[in-house]
Amino acid sequence: MDLDLIQLAVPTLAKGLWLTAVLTLAAVAIGFNLGLALAVMRLSKNRFVSGFAKGYSTVFRGTPLLVQLFLFYYGLGQIAFVRDNPVLWWVIGDGVHCAVMALALNTAAYTSEILRGGLLSIPGGLVEAAQACGMSRLLCFRRITFPLAIRQALPAYGNELVLVVKGTSLASTITVLEITGHAKRLMSQTYAILEVFAIAGMLYLLINLVLITLVRLLEASLTRYVPR
Incomplete structure (x- = not known):
């Protein structure tokens, strides 16, 4: 790989790194x-x-994220009510805002199924014991049900976080200059397709490695009393 190309590509793609992180965290x-x-x-x-x-859950898990992005960004913008409403247009009219909304609504569908599985895994006896001790339903959920459900759902939710990071690359299709958006622009300038997207892929891999490490540390902390 050409050293001059690396010196050009890395700083350029790094400009989109912060926006990829913002899209991920907000979504x-x-x-x-x-x-x-x-x-x-x-x-x-x-x-x-x-x-x-x-x-x-069925609608958002059964349709591609790219289709959802196009429907929100290009489709809803054709509706007069959306264009005339300042709040709705603030969301739909900006590529970054629209990408956050689409990613958030999409990951919410998958997250709901992951958390539902975690909630269903809680033994009924624990909840009954908490209620017998005088705990309200909300207090029982906050102190017992939710923490145990998170511990059960965390490995699967870690995979969903990785998918969200990779899903941010589709935001480039609606004019958002995250990592992939800058990679496309740089590719059109240098025609170095392989090199540019190889560096972009390494940046995505770096983000996901950090995420996976954090999830594993959190999982280890939550299960520190569980026998290995």
């Missing part, structure tokens, strides 16, 4: 909370509430 923060709400809704005895959560 995960929104998507986790929304996914938790959907997971609780799925376990509701109310058919309408559980049916809505199930339908949401």
